[in-house]
Amino acid sequence: MTHTYTSCKSTVKPELHRVALSAYAQCRILDGMSDRRIYLKEWRKKAGKTQAQVVSALEMLDDPMLPTTEASLSRLENGKQPYSERVLLALADIYDCEPWELIGRHPQKEGLVIDLVRRLDEREQERVRAYIEGIRAASSGD
Incomplete structure (x- = not known):
């Protein structure tokens, strides 16, 4: 599964944007999501990847707005650092899922x-x- 992702000015596949992220502006912290349960760690584990592997894959995108250390990825996974649409798109590509699933669906339970x-x-x-x-x-x- 490949999502459209390159930079802040890139276009998101219309069906993803409309269905999953329509309420959020590109390249901003996703509003109203601070009280939602996120499943970034669970999706990473389902993909069989370590934090180091994910960070390495994110570094290849050469985007300073993405996590560049295991510590920053850990903060995202634990909800201690806000995430943006760009982060969700990049992680969804790595984990082979849809961006909305990272914040709306536990991969092992639903x-x-x-x-x-x-x-x-x-x-x-x-x-x-x-x-x-x-x-x-x-x-x-x-």
């Missing part, structure tokens, strides 16, 4: 259906969506 659907092509995803909507309509008596 998402079996999401993970399965992500592997489908666009046509198959549309069929699954229609099926789910049919189930919801039938269960609500519509």
